[in-house]
Amino acid sequence: xxxxxxxxxxxxxxxxxxxxxxxxxxxxxxxxxxxxxxxxxxxxxxxxxxxxxxxxxxxxxxxxxxxxxxxxxxxxxxxxxxxxxxxxxxxxxxxxxxxxxxxxxxxxxxxxxxxxxxxxxxxxxxxxxxxxxxxxxxxxxxxxxxxxxxxxxxxxxxxxxxxxxxxxxxxxxxxxxxxxxxxxxxxxxxxxxxxxxxxxxxxxxxxxxxxxxxxxxxxxxxxxxxxxxxxxx
Amino acid sequence: xxxxxxxxxxxxxxxxxxxxxxxxxxxxxxxxxxxxxxxxxxxxxxxxxxxxxxxxxxxxxxxxxxxxxxxxxxxxxxxxxxxxxxxxxxxxxxxxxxxxxxxxxxxxxxxxxxxxxxxxxxxxxxxxxxxxxxxxxxxxxxxxxxxxxxxxxxxxxxxxxxxxxxxxxxxxxxxxxxxxxxxxxxxxxxxxxxxxxxxxxxxxxxxxxxxxxxxxxxxxxxxxxxxxxxxxx
DNA sequence: GCATCTAAAAATGTCTATATAATGATGAAA
DNA sequence: TTTCATCATTATATAGACATTTTTAGATGC
Numbered sequence: 001x002x003x004x005x006x007x008x009x010x011x012x013x014x015x016x017x018x019x020x021x022x023x024x025x026x027x028x029x030x031x032x033x034x035x036x037x038x039x040x041x042x043x044x045x046x047x048x049x050x051x052x053x054x055x056x057x058x059x060x061x062x063x064x065x066x067x068x069x070x071x072x073x074x075x076x077x078x079x080x081x082x083x084x085x086x087x088x089x090x091x092x093x094x095x096x097x098x099x100x101x102x103x104x105x106x107x108x109x110x111x112x113x114x115x116x117x118x119x120x121x122x123x124x125x126x127x128x129x130x131x132x133x134x135x136x137x138x139x140x141x142x143x144x145x146x147x148x149x150x151x152x153x154x155x156x157x158x159x160x161x162x163x164x165x166x167x168x169x170x171x172x173x174x175x176x177x178x179x180x181x182x183x184x185x186x187x188x189x190x191x192x193x194x195x196x197x198x199x200x201x202x203x204x205x206x207x208x209x210x211x212x213x214x215x216x217x218x219x220x221x222x223x224x225x226x227x228x229x230x231x232x233x
Numbered sequence: 234x235x236x237x238x239x240x241x242x243x244x245x246x247x248x249x250x251x252x253x254x255x256x257x258x259x260x261x262x263x264x265x266x267x268x269x270x271x272x273x274x275x276x277x278x279x280x281x282x283x284x285x286x287x288x289x290x291x292x293x294x295x296x297x298x299x300x301x302x303x304x305x306x307x308x309x310x311x312x313x314x315x316x317x318x319x320x321x322x323x324x325x326x327x328x329x330x331x332x333x334x335x336x337x338x339x340x341x342x343x344x345x346x347x348x349x350x351x352x353x354x355x356x357x358x359x360x361x362x363x364x365x366x367x368x369x370x371x372x373x374x375x376x377x378x379x380x381x382x383x384x385x386x387x388x389x390x391x392x393x394x395x396x397x398x399x400x401x402x403x404x405x406x407x408x409x410x411x412x413x414x415x416x417x418x419x420x421x422x423x424x425x426x427x428x429x430x431x432x433x434x435x436x437x438x439x440x441x442x443x444x445x446x447x448x449x450x451x452x453x454x455x456x457x458x459x460x461x462x463x464x465x466x
Numbered sequence: 467g468c469a470t471c472t473a474a475a476a477a478t479g480t481c482t483a484t485a486t487a488a489t490g491a492t493g494a495a496a
Numbered sequence: 497t498t499t500c501a502t503c504a505t506t507a508t509a510t511a512g513a514c515a516t517t518t519t520t521a522g523a524t525g526c
Contacts, residue, residue: 015509016510060293072478275507284481
C-alpha cells in the first residue's frame with residue numbers, strides 16, 4: 001500500500017509501526033478498543049492495510065506503555081486497569097508531579113511562565129463555553145501540564161510523567177464531565193500559575209498535591225457512578 | 234537452529250525475542266556492548282543464530298528501556314548516558330525510592346522484614362570477603378532493594394524503579410570498586426533495615442535519601458576518575 | 467445432559483525475500 | 497588538490513510464507 005494514505009505528517013518520515021502505534025493508542029484511549037478486547041495481528045493488519053510486522057512492533061510498544069497485555073502464544077489484549085492500579089499510578093504521579101513542580105518553579109523562564117498563564121486562560125475559556133468539547137478540554141489540560149513538565153529540564157521525568165498521565169486518559173472524559181470539578185480545576189490551575197509566577201516552591205507543591213488528590217477522588221467518584229466500570233481484568 | 238541451544242530455562246516457554254532481549258541487555262549492562270556501538274540486525278542475527286525478526290523486536294524493547302537509541306532508517310546503537318541524564322535518573326529515583334520506603338515501612342510483613350535482614354547479611358558477608366566478585370556484590374545489592382520494592386505492593390512502582398535502577402547497572406561495577414564506599418553501603422543498608430523493623434517511617438526516609446545522595450556522589454566521583462568516560466553521545 | 471476427546475481452524479512465532487533508503491568510495495572535472 | 501556527483505554496497509522496512517500451538521467446535525461415550 002502507498003505510504004501517503006496512512007501518514008499523518010507527510011513532511012517527516014515516520015515508520016509504519018509508529019503510525020500503527022499512534023492509531024491503536026488513540027483507539028484505546030478513546031475507548032474504541034475496550035479493555036479486554038483482543039488485538040489480533042491479522043485482523044488489524046487487514047483493517048489498517050499493512051502487513052503484520054509493523055502491527056507486531058506497534059503492539060510491543062503498547063505493551064511497554066502498559067496499554068496492552070501480552071500473553072505468550074496467546075496474543076495481546078487491551079489492558080484493563082483495576083481501581084487498585086489506578087491508585088498505584090496516581091500515587092506515583094503524586095510523587096513525581098511534586099518533583100516536577102519543584103524543578104519547574106526553579107527553572108522555568110519568564111517566557112515559559114507566560115506560556116503557562118496563556119494555557120491556563122485557554123483552558124478556563126474552554127470551560128466557560130457551554131457545550132464545550134471534552135476532547136478539546138482534555139487537550140488543553142494536557143497542554144497546561146506539559147508546559148510544567150518541559151520546565152523541569154529533566155527529559156526522563158517528562159517521559160515517565162507523560163506515560164503515567166496517558167494511563168488515565170481513558171478516564172479523562174469521565175471526570176471532565178462533572179461540572180463542579182471544572183471550577184475546582186480552574187481554581188487549582190490558577191493557584192499553580194500564581195505560585196510559579198512568584199517562585200513560591202512550597203506553595204506550588206501544596207497546590208499540586210491537592211490537585212492530584214482531587215483528581216484521585218473525582219475519578220473514583222466517577223467510577224462509583226459507573227458502578228464497577230473498571231473492576232478488574 | 235534448535236531452540237534448546239539458546240533457551241536458558243528449558244522448563245518454561247520463552248519467546249526468542251525475550252531470549253535475545255535478555256542476552257543483549259546483559260551485554261550492554263556488562264559493558265560488552267559499549268555506548269555508541271551499533272547494533273546491526275543481520276550481524277546480531279548471525280551471531281545469535283536466529284532470524285532478524287526476534288532481533289528487531291528485542292531492539293524495540295531495549296529502545297523503550299532506554300538502553301539503545303533508534304534512528305529511523307539508520308539503525309540502533311547502544312545509548313550513551315550523559316552525566317546530565319544520570320543526574321536526571323537519580324533525581325527521579327530519589328523521589329520514588331522515598332515513596333517506596335514509605336509504603337514498605339507500612340506494608341511489609343514480618344516475614345519480609347526478616348528477608349530484608351537476611352539479604353543485608355548476605356550483602357555484608359560478601360563485602361567482608363577479600364576478592365569479592367563485583368557481579369555477585371551487585372546482585373546482592375539488587376536483591377536488597379528488590380525486597381523493599383516488592384514490599385510496596387505497587388506493581389507499577391516496582392516496574393518503574395527496576396527500570397531506573399537498570400540504567401545504572403552500567404556504573405555499578407565502577408562504584409562498587411571503591412572500598413570505602415562498601416562500608417558506607419553496609420551502614421546505610423543496616424540503618425534502613427533497622428528503621429523498617431521498628432516501623433519508623435521518617436527515619437527510613439531520611440536514610441534512604443542519604444543512600445541515594447551518596448550513590449550520586451560516588452558515581453560522579455567514579456566518572457571523574459575515569460575522566461570523561463561518559464561524556465555525551 | 468454433561469463431560470471428554472479429537473480434529474479442524476485460526477492465531478502466534480519465526481524465517482526469508484524484496485524494495486527502499488542511506489552511506490561511503492571512486493572517479494572526473496574545476 | 498579539492499570538490500561534487502554517481503555508483504556500489506549495506507542495512508532497514510515491509511511483506512508474505514511456513515511451522516507450531518492453542519482454541520474451539522463437534523462427535524462420541526457415560
